[in-house]
Amino acid sequence: MPKQVDHEQRRRLLAEAVFAVIGTQGFEAVSLRDVAEQAGVSMGTVQYYFPTKRQMLSFALAHMRERVLARLQGAVTALREPTRRDLIRAATAVMLPVDAAGREEACVNIAFFSAATVTPAYAEQLRDGYGRILTVSVASFREASRLGELRDGVDPDVEAPALYFLTQGLVGPILVGLYRPDEALALVDAQLDRVFRPAPP
Amino acid sequence: MPKQVDHEQRRRLLAEAVFAVIGTQGFEAVSLRDVAEQAGVSMGTVQYYFPTKRQMLSFALAHMRERVLARLQGAVTALREPTRRDLIRAATAVMLPVDAAGREEACVNIAFFSAATVTPAYAEQLRDGYGRILTVSVASFREASRLGELRDGVDPDVEAPALYFLTQGLVGPILVGLYRPDEALALVDAQLDRVFRPAPP
DNA sequence: GGCTTTTTCATGCGAGTGCATGGTAACGGT
């Protein structure tokens, strides 16, 4: 029984094609034909790996989550001797559309957020994904608080969601050109300044 | 020359139908037939008032902005002897999907944000609309700062965007059920507590 | 090499799309 291709890898390839189509032509323009063309295969192949369009999009959403997490992991491990603030700042920067990859991910994510308002399955996936990130963020802030890195009177259970939602709120405005990435990062830094104790020289 | 109907009002009616369709079936499901049925008219009528679908959606986006501003105005004027913090909090609450109207508006807005990533005309409209709100917010914070209502060392030019983008970032998570409206308002209040001086008894 | 299984593709189909067209009802001015 021959099994020469890795189905999961093939699906990831198609998911990347989905991202490209969403990023260049928008979510509503995603069709099986466009995805097939973008991936360089025929339409039948797309159907072979995804029985239905919705399943394809659902897989793409799951793959997008993993892609973001991978990029986040990479950005974190790239730091040499980072402080906790450095880690949080790097993770925040990953979620902002500052480069091409981040912008594509942001476009895809906002598209799925929009679709999630009428497709509960997407909403559940987004809850899981972002809820996990939020949990990690809270844990990181709590650890910083335990180590005395935060200013007096700063509640990590408030500041973690605050920074997280601030970041989320910056994505849309950056995408439409209302705010520049450097302005957004400056705002994030200002927030971090107010939360973290100044570093001892 | 008979002119018995108000074209602008008719367009607003159709725009409201567009909102209903987006809110219940999603942005990509918006068709001229759906809008016509939702509005209780025929498809030809929709075409009569909007030469093309894109112009209809563009008008709908502009009308949505006015609807939000009207609801914001209403919420603000409903307050009796409000403090500046009360005003800012009320305006913030309007932009969060806490009730049915707010939720519908949020669904429509996020849909247009998504579409704006590939439709520059939408992006420009969103920039104008939200940029205006942001400007007003900054002005309000500056006024509060001038009157000494803010805590020491608080920069209104930082806090105004921070609160605004925090609010924007809360919209999506509330829509998908990751965060509850009361949690979001609590976060906003915490932010306001940190920015505004405690009220003198 | 033959054969089965896996993988890929081309094509067809019904449904739905945006838009164009021609026709019809309603109203205001004279």
Next chain:
DNA sequence: ACCGTTACCATGCACTCGCATGAAAAAGCC
């Protein structure tokens, strides 16, 4: 009362959509 403008509607058309079908190509196993 009549007519022209306005408002509205039903229908047709070319197109695209997701999905189903059947066949061709590729690849491991005997």
